[in-house]
Amino acid sequence: MVCSRCVKVVRTELQENGIDILNVELGKxxxxxxxxxxxxxINEVLEQNDFEIIVSQEDILTENIKHKLIELLNDLPIKDNKVFSKYLSDILNTDYSKISKVFSYTTGKTIEQYFINLKIEKVKELIQSNQYNFTEISQLIGYSSVGNLSAQFKKHTGKSLTEYKNMNKNFRKSLDKI
Incomplete structure (x- = not known):
C-alpha cells in the first residue's frame, strides 16, 4: 500500500468480507x-485489489524503504541537507549498505534509480497542478537547476518539460508500479 486510498480500500474490503480489522496503515x-x-x-481480497502479503524480512525492508522515500517526496520542498542514504539509514535504523543490497536484490534496481523514478512522477504531478513554474518545481524536488531537472525528465520520459505540460494528459504511473 502506497497511499491513503490504498489503506481505505484494504480496510473497507476486508471489513466487508468479515475480517475484524484492528489497524491498517501504509504497508501494515x-x-x-x-x-x-x-x-x-485476506489473500483473496488483497489479490483482487492488486496487493499482496509480504512475509520475508527483505521484502518488508524494501517496502519500508519505498514508503520512506514516498513520504520524503510528500514533504516538499526536499531539504538539501537530506542525503537520502543517511536519511534512510537513520530512519530505518539499519546500515545503508544492507539497505541498498536488499533493495537492489528484491527490486532489480538501485534505491537511487527508484528515487529518480519517484521524483519524475512527482514532477509530472506538479506540472499537472499548474501551481508552479519549472524553476519552482526543480527547487521543490531538490534539483540544483531547472536544466538538471529538464535533462533527467527528458531522459526518463522522452519528452521535455514543456512538451509534457502542453500534452494536457495524465501520463503518470501509479506509485506501486514504479
Missing part, C-alpha cells in the same frame, strides 16, 4: 483472527 495491517479462513479471505 493487523486483525483479530476469527477462524482458519481469515488468511485465505
Amino acid at each position: 495491517m493487523s486483525y483479530r483472527e476469527n477462524g482458519n479462513k481469515d488468511l485465505k479471505i
Whole structure:
C-alpha cells in the first residue's frame, strides 16, 4: 500500500468480507483472527485489489524503504541537507549498505534509480497542478537547476518539460508500479 486510498480500500474490503480489522496503515495491517479462513479471505481480497502479503524480512525492508522515500517526496520542498542514504539509514535504523543490497536484490534496481523514478512522477504531478513554474518545481524536488531537472525528465520520459505540460494528459504511473 502506497497511499491513503490504498489503506481505505484494504480496510473497507476486508471489513466487508468479515475480517475484524484492528489497524491498517501504509504497508501494515493487523486483525483479530476469527477462524482458519481469515488468511485465505485476506489473500483473496488483497489479490483482487492488486496487493499482496509480504512475509520475508527483505521484502518488508524494501517496502519500508519505498514508503520512506514516498513520504520524503510528500514533504516538499526536499531539504538539501537530506542525503537520502543517511536519511534512510537513520530512519530505518539499519546500515545503508544492507539497505541498498536488499533493495537492489528484491527490486532489480538501485534505491537511487527508484528515487529518480519517484521524483519524475512527482514532477509530472506538479506540472499537472499548474501551481508552479519549472524553476519552482526543480527547487521543490531538490534539483540544483531547472536544466538538471529538464535533462533527467527528458531522459526518463522522452519528452521535455514543456512538451509534457502542453500534452494536457495524465501520463503518470501509479506509485506501486514504479
